[in-house]
Amino acid sequence: MEQIYLDHAATTRTVPEVVEAMLPYFTEYYGNASTVYGFGEKSRQAVNHARDTIANALGAKSEEIYFTAGGSESDNWALKATAEAYKEKGNHIITTKIEHHAILHTCEWLEKQGFEVTYLDVDENGTVSPEVVEAAIRPTTILISVMFANNEIGTIEPIAEIGAIAKKHGVLFHTDAVQAFGQVLIQVDEMNIDMLSASGHKLNGPKGIGFLYIRKGVKIRSFIHGGAQERKRRAGTENVPGIVGLGKAVELALATMEQRIEQESSLRDHMISRIENEIPFAKLNGERSKRLPNNVNVCFRFIEGESMLIMLDMKGICASSGSACTSGSLDPSHVLLAIGLPHEIAHGSLRMTLGAENTLEEVDHTVDVLKEIVAHLRNMSPLYEDYIKNHKD
Numbered sequence: 001m002e003q004i005y006l007d008h009a010a011t012t013r014t015v016p017e018v019v020e021a022m023l024p025y026f027t028e029y030y031g032n033a034s035t036v037y038g039f040g041e042k043s044r045q046a047v048n049h050a051r052d053t054i055a056n057a058l059g060a061k062s063e064e065i066y067f068t069a070g071g072s073e074s075d076n077w078a079l080k081a082t083a084e085a086y087k088e089k090g091n092h093i094i095t096t097k098i099e100h101h102a103i104l105h106t107c108e109w110l111e112k113q114g115f116e117v118t119y120l121d122v123d124e125n126g127t128v129s130p131e132v133v134e135a136a137i138r139p140t141t142i143l144i145s146v147m148f149a150n151n152e153i154g155t156i157e158p159i160a161e162i163g164a165i166a167k168k169h170g171v172l173f174h175t176d177a178v179q180a181f182g183q184v185l186i187q188v189d190e191m192n193i194d195m196l197s198a199s200g201h202k203l204n205g206p207k208g209i210g211f212l213y214i215r216k217g218v219k220i221r222s223f224i225h226g227g228a229q230e231r232k233r234r235a236g237t238e239n240v241p242g243i244v245g246l247g248k249a250v251e252l253a254l255a256t257m258e259q260r261i262e263q264e265s266s267l268r269d270h271m272i273s274r275i276e277n278e279i280p281f282a283k284l285n286g287e288r289s290k291r292l293p294n295n296v297n298v299c300f301r302f303i304e305g306e307s308m309l310i311m312l313d314m315k316g317i318c319a320s321s322g323s324a325c326t327s328g329s330l331d332p333s334h335v336l337l338a339i340g341l342p343h344e345i346a347h348g349s350l351r352m353t354l355g356a357e358n359t360l361e362e363v364d365h366t367v368d369v370l371k372e373i374v375a376h377l378r379n380m381s382p383l384y385e386d387y388i389k390n391h392k393d
């Protein structure tokens with residue numbers, strides 16, 4: 001078998017249909033979408049079409065979709081600009097301990113600017129309790145930001161319930177839906193979502209393009225100052241090919257969603273049950289049923305996630321561990337610690353995230369390889385040796 005790609009939560013392949021849709025907007029219709037002359041019209045139409053597609057997918061209005069350079073920018077914008085716009089009302093923000101760093105590090109920055117941030121605990125499955133959200137609301141609370149689904153353990157949060165609570169208390173509600181958008185159905189009105197972040201490269205679109213949904217009426221300051229693009233809220237010449245690619249990716253994601261949910265969740269469940277049945281001391285992380293259809297995250301006791309990754313890589317399998325790999329540190333993931341795993345167990349975690357192109361053969365082959373790797377690493381593990389010694393009889 002050639003490479004098996006099981007890291008779709010990190011990024012996805014830009015599918016050929018998307019690339020094809022983008023190509024003419026590099027070389028043929030390269031006009032500036034904001035110009036007056038007719039040549040820019042083609043670009044303008046393409047941008048509007050993508051905006052309509054995305055708005056439809058969310059049950060939103062086209063003028064509520066603002067294109068950005070990706071999920072991180074959307075998260076930064078949602079938090080920093082609402083904090084600024086609503087600071088007369090209060091300085092308190094509520095978020096959770098399991099957010100992506102694009103949210104957490106922005107919140108830490110806001111704390112330095114004088115805002116107060118409550119980082120909510122989650123339960124052992126990574127679920128945020130709506131009651132806990134409600135109890136954290138103060139008269140000075142201006143914003144609640146809870147991710148739609150967690151990028152590490154796949155838990156889907158009770159977003160509609162949290163949205164209803166935010167609405168009841170007159171507090172703005174933002175959700176980082178970078179992992180969920182395109183994978184599960186999201187309706188901003190039904191779920192009382194005021195702002196939503198999403199990113200192209202997590203749903204088979206291009207990298208470096210995303211959007212922020214901002215409900216009409218929400219006061220939000222512009223994030224990039226300059227020209228009048230995106231209704232003066234996000235300056236910069238439109239990334240027309242990127243926007244076209246994102247629109248196409250959303251169109252495809254919506255058209256295939258039901259079938260993908262069925263296919264991926266059945267592969268996911270097959271993989272989880274094989275691991276649980278065939279590999280001892282393996283434990284699923286995250287909520288079992290309210291879970292992204294493509295996410296498998298498992299802790300293997302007595303071994304290091306990093307060692308598993310390297311050995312999987314030698315077998316041509318791309319996966320991810322629960323360490324804070326981006327920072328180059330070997331600290332266990334903040335998400336795994338937040339669900340209560342001790343450090344040494346969190347270190348042994350492995351995330352495998354599926355895509356539409358993965359097959360049953362690939363999943364079975366991966367589990368077979370994983371069984372060998374886990375056995376091999378445990379044979380060399382003093383922790384495992386100790387455990388077996390102490391539990392003999």
Ligand SMILES: *Cc1c(COP(=O)(O)O)cnc(C)c1O
Pocket residue numbers: 009010069070071072073075100102147149150151176177178179199200201202208210
């Ligand atoms: C990937 C990701 C982001 C960042 O998106 P980029 O487009 O890579 O900037 C933010 N939040 C979550 C939950 C993610 O998975």
